[in-house]
């Protein structure tokens with residue numbers, strides 16, 4: 001499976017490529033009369049990007065791995081989540097499809113031999129390695145925080161500079177500078193992003209009294225994520241800031257036996273396939289705790305994702321699709 005939603009102003013491939021390749025795979029098996037030993041199910045997830053709640057909502061709902069806050073929202077009649085679900089149901093019915101009323105908790109997969117997902121790479125690792133396809137080793141851990149700094153509002157002209165040493169924007173600048181250098185010290189093992197800075201009240205002539213920063217960092221290693229959190233609390237604390245944890249997704253290791261199956265299939269097809277990690281989150285994360293899980297990546301020729309510049313070559317897509325089908329067949333033959 002993969003997902004059918006994406007971000008605003010997206011590229012062509014994120015999510016959709018994996019769903020279409022899954023359909024094509026199932027169609028090819030049916031046409032060829034492939035006698036699979038296991039039943040094959042294709043799933044098109046929704047809300048992988050997390051428009052209403054945290055990301056990978058569809059796959060977490062299916063694996064009963066929703067957060068307590070999301071369960072609470074589901075139980076409240078007028079919550080934004082319930083309204084969005086009702087809206088989706090209406091749309092699904094309008095399209096002539098039906099909605100299965102099975103409660104989410106009862107959908108949880110209990111016995112499956114493996115989960116496989118094809119996705120366009122959302123970075124440029126395969127491009128750099130010159131490989132059209134990839135077998136994913138693991139998926140990055142992501143921590144998100146809201147940092148708030150408070151100060152004293154005032155007139156922009158009448159307060160002398162010597163009285164502004166505690167200015168919130170000056171402290172934001174120090175926090176960003178200091179924390180940025182710290183994250184850089186981990187080299188290729190960590191990345192950070194400050195996706196939003198909200199300054200209140202946001203006017204030329206008013207000294208701001210509050211700043212809120214959305215801080216995210218990622219790493220494949222738990223000790224680094226812990227170290228980065230400790231330092232963020234220290235730096236923000238020393239500047240008088242408050243830190244709220246928005247969410248922590250642990251890094252996920254994908255199953256070596258599924259990766260081996262993909263690498264063996266690639267060798268048999270004579271397709272170059274590199275073992276690489278994923279610095280983006282995927283629905284596969286939701287399945288990894290429950291069953292052997294793997295991912296096949298298709299080279300992104302620009303390395304850009306979540307934007308219109310996202311691109312893939314036809315030949316690479318063909319190679320990825322064949323590798324997905326061959327991986328399924330290899331697993332089908334090997335797994336009990």
Ligand SMILES: [Zn+2]
Nearest residue numbers: 014015048119
């Ligand atoms: Zn995606």
